Amino acid sequence: xSRKNEHTRTRILKAALALLESGxxxxxxxxxxAAGISRQALYLHFPxxxxxxxxxxxxxxxxxDTDTKLxxxxxxxRGTERLDAYIxxxxxxxxxxxxxxxALLAMRDSDAEAATAWTNRMAAMREGCEAAVxxxxxxxxxxxxxxxxxxxxxxxTLLSVRGWELLRLECGWSQExxxxxxxxxxxxxxxxxxxxxx
Amino acid sequence: xSRKNEHTRTRILKAALALLESGxxxxxxxxxxAAGISRQALYLHFPxxxxxxxxxxxxxxxxxDTDTKLxxxxxxxRGTERLDAYIxxxxxxxxxxxxxxxALLAMRDSDAEAATAWTNRMAAMREGCEAAVxxxxxxxxxxxxxxxxxxxxxxxTLLSVRGWELLRLECGWSQExxxxxxxxxxxxxxxxxxxxxx
DNA sequence: TGTCAACTTGACATCGTGTCAAGTCAATTG
DNA sequence: CAATTGACTTGACACGATGTCAAGTTGACA
Numbered sequence: 530x531s532r533k534n535e536h537t538r539t540r541i542l543k544a545a546l547a548l549l550e551s552g553x554x555x556x557x558x559x560x561x562x563a564a565g566i567s568r569q570a571l572y573l574h575f576p577x578x579x580x581x582x583x584x585x586x587x588x589x590x591x592x593x594d595t596d597t598k599l600x601x602x603x604x605x606x607r608g609t610e611r612l613d614a615y616i617x618x619x620x621x622x623x624x625x626x627x628x629x630x631x632a633l634l635a636m637r638d639s640d641a642e643a644a645t646a647w648t649n650r651m652a653a654m655r656e657g658c659e660a661a662v663x664x665x666x667x668x669x670x671x672x673x674x675x676x677x678x679x680x681x682x683x684x685x686t687l688l689s690v691r692g693w694e695l696l697r698l699e700c701g702w703s704q705e706x707x708x709x710x711x712x713x714x715x716x717x718x719x720x721x722x723x724x725x726x727x
Numbered sequence: 728x729s730r731k732n733e734h735t736r737t738r739i740l741k742a743a744l745a746l747l748e749s750g751x752x753x754x755x756x757x758x759x760x761a762a763g764i765s766r767q768a769l770y771l772h773f774p775x776x777x778x779x780x781x782x783x784x785x786x787x788x789x790x791x792d793t794d795t796k797l798x799x800x801x802x803x804x805r806g807t808e809r810l811d812a813y814i815x816x817x818x819x820x821x822x823x824x825x826x827x828x829x830a831l832l833a834m835r836d837s838d839a840e841a842a843t844a845w846t847n848r849m850a851a852m853r854e855g856c857e858a859a860v861x862x863x864x865x866x867x868x869x870x871x872x873x874x875x876x877x878x879x880x881x882x883x884t885l886l887s888v889r890g891w892e893l894l895r896l897e898c899g900w901s902q903e904x905x906x907x908x909x910x911x912x913x914x915x916x917x918x919x920x921x922x923x924x925x
Numbered sequence: 926t927g928t929c930a931a932c933t934t935g936a937c938a939t940c941g942t943g944t945c946a947a948g949t950c951a952a953t954t955g
Numbered sequence: 956c957a958a959t960t961g962a963c964t965t966g967a968c969a970c971g972a973t974g975t976c977a978a979g980t981t982g983a984c985a
Contacts (some may be wrong), residue, residue, distance in 0.1 A: 537963090554837065556940090557943090558941085568942095569945095570963055572942095572943070573963075576943090578942070635836055682894060683912065686890050689890070691887065691893075692889070695884045695889075696881075700883070700884070702880065717916050718912050722920075722921060735931080754971090755973065764932075765932070767975090767976095768931080774974095775974070776973070
């Protein structure tokens with residue numbers, strides 16, 4: 530029945546997400562066990578591991594109201610405000626999706642589907658950067674050194690999951706420090722230099 | 728005989744490095760074929776894949792005179808000079824080691840040895856950042872907002888292989904642009920803001 | 926001539942993903 | 956009530972990659 534089917538499906542996704550949060554390697558059999566079904570039954574719901582992970586990502590977007598949080602930055606009037614709001618929203622979004630993002634990133638080399646899924650997500654994230662940069666440019670608050678594309682590239686790289694990983698996990702920064710410093714760094718890079726030097 | 732042994736060993740390492748440059752996945756059998764020996768013979772020279780990759784990294788350090796290039800930045804007198812020199816040296820070093828770095832990074836999750844090897848390399852690279860930051864601080868050229876540790880964390884993250892990967896490969900920046908912009912970005916972040924704002 | 930080191934071939938274990946076949950069990954439907 | 960259908964189970968198996976093991980071959984050197 531579709532009812533029970535859906536129920537099992539979300540149980541699988543929840544189990545997968547929970548396991549992925551732990552940071553250790555997660556096999557199909559682990560997910561099955563955690564979801565309380567047989568390994569083979571996973572394949573009744575998802576054709577392969579990549580699809581399962583991608584579905585888990587989407588499910589995560591649903592339950593944590595990703596769109597809403599990122600949309601909030603859209604109400605900003607000034608570019609600088611929007612930049613801050615976007616960094617705040619995205620920066621605090623990363624830890625929530627990091628588990629599944631990591632798994633997807635690891636599959637990238639071996640699985641074309643996983644690679645595409647990740648690329649799409651990063652393209653979506655880039656749009657947020659682009660919008661902030663555009664607004665900065667409109668306000669004449671963009672460092673004249675950079676075109677909008679180049680500035681977007683920089684911001685996009687600055688806010689990458691990998692960058693978060695390094696500062697937060699390798700360097701041991703707190704989440705608050707990460708967000709706060711990314712705001713400062715982004716401004717230092719993207720806004721025109723105050724003294725007119727450079 | 729040790730002579731021929733060494734010869735085969737370096738042939739393996741050269742073959743491995745050449746294959747890793749291509750960016751595609753590289754199996755033990757690929758390396759063996761490229762080196763002109765049987766797959767099993769690889770294990771006469773290296774106990775496992777991780778060790779082979781680590782040896783390849785070291786070999787690469789030898790043939791491209793890594794130490795010399797990075798040491799050049801040590802002759803700088805001022806912190807700002809040293810920062811530029813280090814970014815120049817490291818930034819141009821990344822593309823040379825990227826192939827093997829990528830393979831090592833991919834093994835990280837599954838192989839403790841690979842993880843340690845990578846961590847060590849990044850620790851060494853961090854020392855370069857630390858030295859540049861220290862010299863900036865000595866010259867009173869470090870943004871007062873940051874302690875030396877924090878500034879080192881930022882520079883280290885800024886110059887990460889992953890960051891290079893994003894700007895160079897995903898965004899399509901030229902190597903020259905990458906190095907040039909990293910210098911600008913590092914200065915914008917690490918030096919005191921010229922107008923005293925912020 | 927005999928030994929030894931470097932290498933070969935071929936078989937095999939292990940692990941994880943993914944597939945296939947046959948069967949259980951409960952709810953739905955004619 | 957009987958037949959069907961859908962969700963799931965168990966068990967076996969193929970595949971690709973790493974790594975191991977055993978039994979040769981080959982060439983150099985003593």
